[in-house]
Amino acid sequence: EYGIPVNAIKGEDEKTYYKHINTALDNKPQLTVDDGADLVTTLHTQRKDLISDVIGGTEETTTGVIRLRSLEKAGGLRYPIIAVNDAQTKYLFDNRYGTGQSTIDGITRATNILWAGKKVVVCGYGWCGHGVALRAKGLGSQVIVTEVEPVRALEAVMDGYQVMPLIEAARLGDIFITIAGDKNVIDEAHLKVMKNGAILANSGHFNVEINIPALESLARSKRRIRPFVDEYTLKDGRHLYLLGEGRLVNLAAAEGHPASVMDMSFALQALCLEYMVKNRGSLETKVHPVPDEIDKQVARLKLNSMGINIDSLTPEQKQYLTSWQEGT
Amino acid sequence: EYGIPVNAIKGEDEKTYYKHINTALDNKPQLTVDDGADLVTTLHTQRKDLISDVIGGTEETTTGVIRLRSLEKAGGLRYPIIAVNDAQTKYLFDNRYGTGQSTIDGITRATNILWAGKKVVVCGYGWCGHGVALRAKGLGSQVIVTEVEPVRALEAVMDGYQVMPLIEAARLGDIFITIAGDKNVIDEAHLKVMKNGAILANSGHFNVEINIPALESLARSKRRIRPFVDEYTLKDGRHLYLLGEGRLVNLAAAEGHPASVMDMSFALQALCLEYMVKNRGSLETKVHPVPDEIDKQVARLKLNSMGINIDSLTPEQKQYLTSWQEGT
């Protein structure tokens, strides 16, 4: 409707995906808006000729930011990027409430299970994991969290969840949700001890968090019993159910994030791109945080759109916050 | 029992408090462990002669860190300080679960109210405010949050709380809890419109968050009806109940934080002091964050003490996290 060419289909394969990335790059972008860093990676490897024109870019996801920081550390980053993912108005909302709700929604649509009373194993307690655990609990599930980072693990304990190594949780869970940002989080050893009927879903990183090749090799047959639900019959007779082929279940089986959380991420993208153009030439070639004022501005816009007013500091209160002499 | 002299009484007045601070300083400390920055402030103003011996210090509270950052910014800080308060194993746990529970506990002990069905107004949605709101909700209260920072305000909305300016909440609340870290958060205008019977408690900053002089001047009489509960009879006939004279209600009316959250803060203090001694001379004179490794170590120790094991990354997973080439 606005004269912008769109290259998108549902259910595209990897080859088509990279063809689309290259088609997009053929437009010789001055700004890049990426989600997972595949476009930026392509630009830094196969399409290096285009880089000199690029003023800057933004990255939407945890995964992409991790990859870009690795690229920066390796000395390979060629233009400044703002890590939109690390903005408070992104990760506190999109990752937690957006991914939380939509992951649960995807699994519900795929399976029509009742969440009340189910043992749900959430692998990873980052912001997305927080959201998924909170929503599963809110629907009456018993939540077990697995985590490798001790501070997050402790937080999960204090939030009222059971925390244990995945090899123990694997024997207990009715539903497993990976959201750890790493590969083979659910690995062969775990698959071997799961209960008959266990459901496997990923809402984290591409389709690598569940070791699907291992699942394939343990299985003697596989059939699709509902859209997005593949029943694996293992050689020992157990059935395991893989949702959405192990790809992000909220995108595969539901509609992704609700509009009312994506609006904040898009506002961040737009304001950050504007900021990069305005500050062209003066930004270091590295991964930058979102400027705090943009973060606050997006929150203020969102509150306004919801009809919510808040207080502001009085001059006396501002003064108090900046002083160090006033004591007890 | 260990030969350490202690200067402490319950119910000390300000003069005695500062006498104790000075008595402590008379020992010519090489390390300072402070809670609110009063000792450090005294050292930087009246006891400057002692500063040259000090290797470094730690600060426990949000308030203290704010004051020390102001001092640093004003160019006045004279030795390095580690902001223990800003460690994840501090603010995620002590501020949230510790202050959350103990604030509610203090109010319960002072008043024996039933929380279910009460409208509780939480002024401030920092980590402490998160905890207080969560615990009030967990006891069946309707929680209203007031906040000046838009990102936090939005987070409160998404966490399911009502958010509004305090002047509106003032008309609705049964119980008001200030935990904003600023002065006159509840001011004369708010006191004027509160319902008869409203309860006022502070769990934030010294005794300045509720404007007590304003309350005194609106009142025609005042009497203590239970320990820690002062009934103010206003000139218009309404009764307002101020708990613990507006000082931290968890310390005044309950027993402060439970041991099982203070242990983490104390472990941080001890490990940070050790770190400062080990790195004597090489630390910049500024407010430092807690080294990440100390933070993780404290979390690991705490999990061990609770008998909880967690996973660790496989070499393959570590490798994956540091690479930027692997994509979709």
Added chain:
Amino acid sequence: EYGIPVNAIKGEDEKTYYKHINTALDNKPQLTVDDGADLVTTLHTQRKDLISDVIGGTEETTTGVIRLRSLEKAGGLRYPIIAVNDAQTKYLFDNRYGTGQSTIDGITRATNILWAGKKVVVCGYGWCGHGVALRAKGLGSQVIVTEVEPVRALEAVMDGYQVMPLIEAARLGDIFITIAGDKNVIDEAHLKVMKNGAILANSGHFNVEINIPALESLARSKRRIRPFVDEYTLKDGRHLYLLGEGRLVNLAAAEGHPASVMDMSFALQALCLEYMVKNRGSLETKVHPVPDEIDKQVARLKLNSMGINIDSLTPEQKQYLTSWQEGT
């Protein structure tokens, strides 16, 4: 697969619905299993000739039980009915967890809204209303309950919800869910004051709980913007969104209750029918409760199917419960 003829289509109109009822009755049933009492009503009005063969029946829903009790009171009931709806293993589970989850699910599928931060008005706080309110809260919504029965209203207050008359809630809500078991719960007066963009869904009684004729007459146009979502543009310019034409949103836009809650209701049906046949002739012609032993048996079977064991009373404990002499 079992040689049982089924008369069912999705999206049937009223005429077809009653044709199906009559086709079912043509089989001259000895037992009736009803959901809403339409079949039993037809039997007691147009098909009286068939009644003498009927041993008994079961009724699944709150609505149906209310109608059958009216029929009994009016002296018209002609054979015994067991009110399956009133079994604990029905209303505590199906009504609360089943309707709770599936109502939210239907609205999510129809609209893809984010529940976090939304003001959700639940009209009616029976067991179904309990479930809907609990699930909306569990997804981060602010829940407002309206109710006409004072004990339930008070329970909603103590459960932490806002309670007020609907005419006040109508101005505040983003989403309205009727689940009261009565007609015109949302009436013209409420529609007139709702916010632009409000969403209306029914999960209660047929399609009468929202006054749709009133909505039609307030509107100047109407269009379907997504499946199950009709946008009404009112004469004053506001838009209201009616889901699933005001019919049960969990059936219209989702898949109804999950299997793992329906299994209990069906077990109750089967065991109650068996009970009626076994006790043929000795049961009074009235609406009976489900025998307590059947209720417990269904719970026991369900726990077994989930792999959960529980304790049983020791002889000493049984003895203690039946004695009245043992005191303090």
Added chain:
Amino acid sequence: EYGIPVNAIKGEDEKTYYKHINTALDNKPQLTVDDGADLVTTLHTQRKDLISDVIGGTEETTTGVIRLRSLEKAGGLRYPIIAVNDAQTKYLFDNRYGTGQSTIDGITRATNILWAGKKVVVCGYGWCGHGVALRAKGLGSQVIVTEVEPVRALEAVMDGYQVMPLIEAARLGDIFITIAGDKNVIDEAHLKVMKNGAILANSGHFNVEINIPALESLARSKRRIRPFVDEYTLKDGRHLYLLGEGRLVNLAAAEGHPASVMDMSFALQALCLEYMVKNRGSLETKVHPVPDEIDKQVARLKLNSMGINIDSLTPEQKQYLTSWQEGT
């Protein structure tokens, strides 16, 4: 202040307790208001001469009602009793929100533990158990429920709690709370496998729910480490902590129920006594339920006192509810 003689002391022994009961009976009551049925039992055994003057009585507790029903069943009940405990405005509120909060409060005051992250075993999932479990969860605990009644056990599962036999839970729990209404709920076998440091509290039935004689015989020493906390050192070296000598922990270590839940129970008592006097001579000699109209009246009075208005049915809606002809 009203000329009513009171016979009460804190910490009374059994002999004094029964002396007080007899002193009260010496006043030749026409109405009895009992809590646990000890007074009524005394009247039916040692003071039979006084019974002929008694018009009726009320009973406040689950325990008392169980004993009175046993008495009725045994043919021994001599005057009508209204089971106030079974009123909705009693058990839905006092038992759940009152006992729930005050039990947790009693344990907090006795021990100052942090609830977040603790494994809390609730023995019994009646209304009181619902309340205790809900409040422990609301404070961040992991709750395990044990129950002998399958419907309640299943409800606990669906409410998101772990459910298992107590002998398994005994190995896991940090805190055990009995609220089952029976004796030796925690028995020798359970005590033998508990973790070092486990805390035992009773909020159920007199002091019989925890088998204290068994605990005494397993212990090699015992000392009071805080008010209401007895540390038992077992022969195998483990420490177990018994609160309030196994008596109701909310009465022993806290202040019992908050006034704002007791007011409803007392209103029920008063209105039921009035009802008995008005209906003198026409009430059967049995245990009666609270008349529904009194129940609703108490709820209405309570809502009014909280400033909450609710809707009432329109004539059209009342009509709809009583009809059975209107269908789909």
